[in-house]
Amino acid sequence: RFHLGWMKSCDLLNLPNPQCYGMMGASAADGFADPVARVGFGYTTNKMSLDSFNEPRRWALVDALYDCLNKD
Numbered sequence: 272r273f274h275l276g277w278m279k280s281c282d283l284l285n286l287p288n289p290q291c292y293g294m295m296g297a298s299a300a301d302g303f304a305d306p307v308a309r310v311g312f313g314y315t316t317n318k319m320s321l322d323s324f325n326e327p328r329r330w331a332l333v334d335a336l337y338d339c340l341n342k343d
Contacts, residue, residue, distance in 0.1 A: 287337055301329070308340055 277294055280286035284295050286303050293303025293312075300315035314329050 287333065308337070310336065310340065312336060 277292045278284045280289050280291050284293065284301075284303075286293060287305060288307055290307050291303050291305045293301060295301040296315075302311065302313040304311045312333060314332060316326070316328075
């Protein structure tokens with residue numbers, strides 16, 4: 272699922288829709304672009320974690336971003 276240095280949405284990097292692309296880094300640091308919603312997202316922490324894919328703050332922020340985008 273790597274394309275030109277970025278990952279497309281997949282089981283390892285579960286992004287909001289299949290058109291998204293980005294990269295997950297160490298300790299839940301990541302960024303992605305969503306060309307459909309025309310938005311970019313970046314997140315990093317100052318604390319290392321071995322469970323970076325299940326970082327609850329990251330997922331809460333992504334959910335809040337899309338909640339804001341979906342409001343009329």
